[in-house]
Amino acid sequence: MSDRPKRVEFREEGPREGFQIEQQIFPLAERVKLVEALAETGLHHIQVASFVSPKHVPQMADSAEFFAAIRKKPGVQYAGLWLNEQGFERARATGQVDLSGKISLYASDAFAQRNNRCSADEMAERQKGWLDRYAEAGVKPEYAIIMAAFGCNYEGDIPPERVVALARYAHAICAERGEKLPQIFLADTMGWGNPEQTRRLVGMVRDALPEVRIGLHLHDTRGLGTANVLAALEMGVDLFDSSVAGLGGCPFAAHGDAGAAGNVCTEDLVFLCHELGIETGIDLEALVECARMAERLIGRRLNGRVMHAGTLAKYRAKQGIAA
Numbered sequence: 001m002s003d004r005p006k007r008v009e010f011r012e013e014g015p016r017e018g019f020q021i022e023q024q025i026f027p028l029a030e031r032v033k034l035v036e037a038l039a040e041t042g043l044h045h046i047q048v049a050s051f052v053s054p055k056h057v058p059q060m061a062d063s064a065e066f067f068a069a070i071r072k073k074p075g076v077q078y079a080g081l082w083l084n085e086q087g088f089e090r091a092r093a094t095g096q097v098d099l100s101g102k103i104s105l106y107a108s109d110a111f112a113q114r115n116n117r118c119s120a121d122e123m124a125e126r127q128k129g130w131l132d133r134y135a136e137a138g139v140k141p142e143y144a145i146i147m148a149a150f151g152c153n154y155e156g157d158i159p160p161e162r163v164v165a166l167a168r169y170a171h172a173i174c175a176e177r178g179e180k181l182p183q184i185f186l187a188d189t190m191g192w193g194n195p196e197q198t199r200r201l202v203g204m205v206r207d208a209l210p211e212v213r214i215g216l217h218l219h220d221t222r223g224l225g226t227a228n229v230l231a232a233l234e235m236g237v238d239l240f241d242s243s244v245a246g247l248g249g250c251p252f253a254a255h256g257d258a259g260a261a262g263n264v265c266t267e268d269l270v271f272l273c274h275e276l277g278i279e280t281g282i283d284l285e286a287l288v289e290c291a292r293m294a295e296r297l298i299g300r301r302l303n304g305r306v307m308h309a310g311t312l313a314k315y316r317a318k319q320g321i322a323a
Helices: 014-018 028-039 063-069 085-093 109-116 120-137 160-175 195-208 225-234 266-275 284-298 313-318
Strands: 009-012 045-051 077-082 101-106 141-147 183-188 213-218 239-242
Touching (some): 009 266, 014 028, 014 045, 014 284, 028 063, 028 284, 045 085, 063 085, 101 109, 101 160, 141 160, 160 195, 183 195, 183 239, 195 225, 225 266
Parallel strands (some): 101 141, 141 183, 183 213
16 A cells, blocks of 8 residues: 655755765865756755864865855755754854754764764753754754664664654654754665665654654665665655765765765656656756766766666657657
């Protein structure tokens, strides 16, 4: 029995998720062109860059200049990522960043130590301060993200009950301040998820918090990304983080091959949705051109499938079949 949504929203993360893991620092003007091209495809949310330590992630050292150079398109949210107060203040000082309140939680203590240099419990406690900081800045909490929710290269399998408890916690600390938590993202940061696990975890979190919209941040590290998205679609999930051309990965996730660590590929998933009759509001051909632009910029073959094979539109046209 399918509960597929009629429309799906994709939040594009390639400009940040993709370039942070590369060893090379790419020209600012070329990255700006990619962001501006993505904004013309129908995407409404683009994560541009992160405000993190230039020492640990030098690829993001010019984030303020990056945002300042972009010609923003009305109706598109240009987001930034931060991990600490200093990063948030840098983002606030950068006028072009569209700020949104985020609650960051870890299902893996080992990964929390490597990514944020604190325990998972410490990170959870810090979120109360973040909500207070957001309130002072006039920023509403928009979503919580639970990292390593499906499994961890350092810690192994993650009990789903731990993820549900974290989701309840995020909801509760917002409610204590009279705020609603609109969205919770479950992140398969290191590519441990499978379709059955995806169905089970989405179902458990939805049962616990039926009023909260569930989103997924999935990686295609081991080739199950699209299968997991399909499983989520069958559960009615209509919100996904994704990355043009399959760019990306976490530099602190201990993958054997960083090139295999990318986020699920935006244009491949848009193609999947369109083939299933699910609306996205995205111009797939324009998005494919963005993927090819990213590949030229990176300078090597990227992992997207549709960008290399092409869509089915021209083949159907040859047969006189309506799209």
